[in-house]
Amino acid sequence: MTRMSPLLERNEQFARDYVPVALGLPTAQVIVVTCLDHRVDPAIVLRLQLGEAPVIRNAGGRVTQAVIEDVAYLAFLAEQLFGGQLADDRLFEVAVIHHTQCGTGFLADPGFRRQAACSTGLAEATLEAAAVADPHATVKADVERLLASPLLSPKVSVSGHVYDIATGRVTTMVEARQP
Numbered sequence: 001m002t003r004m005s006p007l008l009e010r011n012e013q014f015a016r017d018y019v020p021v022a023l024g025l026p027t028a029q030v031i032v033v034t035c036l037d038h039r040v041d042p043a044i045v046l047r048l049q050l051g052e053a054p055v056i057r058n059a060g061g062r063v064t065q066a067v068i069e070d071v072a073y074l075a076f077l078a079e080q081l082f083g084g085q086l087a088d089d090r091l092f093e094v095a096v097i098h099h100t101q102c103g104t105g106f107l108a109d110p111g112f113r114r115q116a117a118c119s120t121g122l123a124e125a126t127l128e129a130a131a132v133a134d135p136h137a138t139v140k141a142d143v144e145r146l147l148a149s150p151l152l153s154p155k156v157s158v159s160g161h162v163y164d165i166a167t168g169r170v171t172t173m174v175e176a177r178q179p
């Protein structure tokens with residue numbers, strides 16, 4: 001018995017009537033970038049099904065260099081494999097979703113941040129960059145950061161949203177636009 005045991009049991013049930021999904025374009029034509037918080041699972045909050053949308057998650061759902069590189073690779077892959085199947089000139093929309101009550105919010109406090117840096121060995125600047133104290137402000141900044149990246153395919157659009165933990169509602173802050 002490990003802590004994974006009950007989850008593996010759930011997987012056993014899942015696999016019983018599982019139907020494999022063939023590799024293809026994500027059918028929702030969306031890539032979700034969001035926080036790793038266990039209260040913010042896009043599969044549940046957005047009712048995503050298998051094959052609908054790649055999801056990239058990190059602390060805060062921040063647009064880091066690693067996220068930009070993942071999006072660039074996904075765009076390249078989609079273009080290589082399925083470029084001919086696209087009806088228009090757009091590959092997909094990247095939806096950046098930040099949320100209220102984010103655990104990274106504590107990192108906006110310099111004292112807390114210093115303590116976190118000391119005990120984890122992470123750089124204070126890295127921790128500061130991860131902080132989501134005001135999701136409405138950070139999501140706008142991150143949409144701009146992604147749109148400004150030279151690595152972003154011109155066939156990708158970017159939008160920004162805030163998920164409210166208290167209501168379960170996602171509100172669009174920045175409408176989708178291309179670079």
Ligand SMILES: [Zn+2]
Nearest residue numbers: 035037102103
């Ligand atoms: Zn969070």
